[in-house]
Amino acid sequence: MADASAPADAGPPSGPSQPLDRIDELSDELIRRVQERRGRLREERQKMTLEFEAKRVQLHTEYSTRLLQADEELRSVLEERALRRQLTGNARTQDVVTLDVGGKIYTVKRETLCLCRGSFLAELFSGRWDSALPWDKAGHIFLDMDPDIFDLLLGWLRDCKIGSPAMPKVPPEQLQDFQVAVDFLGLRSYLDVEGFGRDGWASELSKEEPPPRAATGAASPERSFLKAAGAFLAPWRGAETQASEVPAHVAPALGAGVEPVEPPAEPPKVVGWSRKGSDPAVQHEEATICCMPDTRALRKSCAARATRGYQSGTHRFGVKLLPLGDPTSGGEHHERRCFVGLVASAWTGTSQALGTKLAPSGTWAVASDGSTWAAGRELEMLPVSFGEGDLVIFELDLPARGLRSATLVVDERTFEHVFTDLPETVYPAVSNLGSSCRFQLLCDLQAEAARTSPST
Known part of the structure; x- marks a missing residue:
């Protein structure tokens, strides 16, 4: 007989399978969530x-x-x-203009006056400057020139339009005035008259002035004008400017039938600092060396430009800051801040530092602390400076078309195209900032790098 106290059937016994199933479920859930998050x-x-x-x-x-x-x-x-x-x-070349030349009336086509392209005469009557030209009371453009000289030039221009003209036959007593007029109007590259000097401004005008024509001993107004024009433009002229384009019917006339003239034996001209283009306080020790006194007490600066400028081609010039050697300085050392740069032909600010806010437009300069300036605006600070004994070199690239720029070489380091958009003519120039300074101008440092000679 079975024992009544034995337990009833309680089902299958429990084991470790249930926790494992739970772990599998949690793992599957975690994997699913990770995959969802990755997605x-x-x-x-x-x-x-x-x-x-x-x-x-x-x-x-x-x-x-x-x-x-x-x-x-x-x-x-x-x-x-x-x-x-x-x-x-x-569009205005067919216009007819009336000129009053020294009191004599001329009627001529504008294209005749503009025949020699690239000359000052052609630019003057191109039509862009009519409003700036002087006019007489009758409404005619006035030129204060000797009409006899203008007759020779106008006759030659009219002959150029119809064929190959011969050179004008200039009376000996008018030769010097004729050369002055030719050079002033920029026609030297088109005309080669027998008897012309190599440089009419210096070699001819430096000679003793011939006796006046008038019986009273007074020089004529026209002759005085040409003399004044020659003296005024003398330091501005450089080598003869090449015309941008020579008309085909004018080219055969250049030098035709003219015997070669042996140039006078003259020493080569030295390009230096201009006395007229310098502040009155500037002292000119030599042609290429100028000294600027201490002007800090006057609260002003001194500036000077070269006697000649550059118009086209590739050029290389330098400016060296020389020691003062002034016994009155007492050996005192102070910073000699100065500026070396370029100025345009219309620049007149000889008592202002180049390029700074006080300077007029048309100036470009690098200061001794390395800052660069253009027309009163600071451009950039170069990582160099210069002082006594240092040489600052400008490499000018002045094409007829395109970017006209200046590259600087300071402390044997080259900085490309520091100054751009340079005008038609630029002159080397220097200035101090109150303290005394001495500058030496060195032109054509590498003659082989200069394709054309300094002009104007």
Whole structure:
């Protein structure tokens, strides 16, 4: 008989399988969540990559569009400028102008006066400067010149239009005045009259002035004008300016039938510091050395420019800051801040530091502390400086068209195109900033690098 106290059937016994199942479930859940999170991150990354790429493409498109617009605007400006020059220059060549030359009336076509392209005469009557020319009471353009001299020039110009003209036959007593007029009007490269000196401003005008024509002993106004013009332009002239374009019917006349003239034996001219283009306080020790006194008590500066400037080609000149050697200085050492640079032909600020805010427009300079200036605006600070005994070199690149720039060499380090957009003519120039300084001008440091001679 079975024992009644034995336990009833309680089902299958429990084991370790239940915790393992729970762990498997949790693992599967964790893997599923990690995979979902990875999928979301992957989607977000792809979304951000697409947005970034779309933004990059948008910015690149905007940049390209604006660049094209800027190019188009620049092209439009250049075309408009060229059109204006053409309209003001060529469109007026058929105009008839009336001139009052020393009291004598002339009627001539504008194209006749503009025949020698690149000359001062052609530029004067190109039509762009009519408003600036003097006019007489009758409304005629007035030229204060000897009409006899103008007759010779105008007759030669009219002959040039119809054939190959011979050189004008100039009376000996008018030869010097005729050369002055030719050089003043920029026609020297077109005319080669027998008897012309190599440099009419210096070799001819330095001679003893011939006796006056008038019986009263008074020189004529026209002759006085030409003499004054020659004396005024003497330091500005350089080597003869080459015309930009010589008309085909004028070229055969150059030198035709003229015997070669042996130039006078003269010492070569030295390009130095101009006395007329310097502050009155500047002392000129030699042609190429000038000394500027201490002007700090006067609260002003001194400036000087060279006797000649550069118009075209490649040139290389230098300015050396010399020791003072002044016994009155007492050996006192102080910073000699100064400026070395360029000035335009219209520059007159001889009592102002080059390039600084007090200087007028048309100045470009590097200061002794390395700062660079242009027309009162500081451009950049070069990582160099210069002082006594140092040489600052300017390398000028002055093409007829394109970028006209100046490269600096300071402390044997080269800085490309520091100054750009230079005008038609630039002159070497220096100035102090109150303290005393001595400067030496060194032109044509490398003659082989200069393709043309200094001009004007």
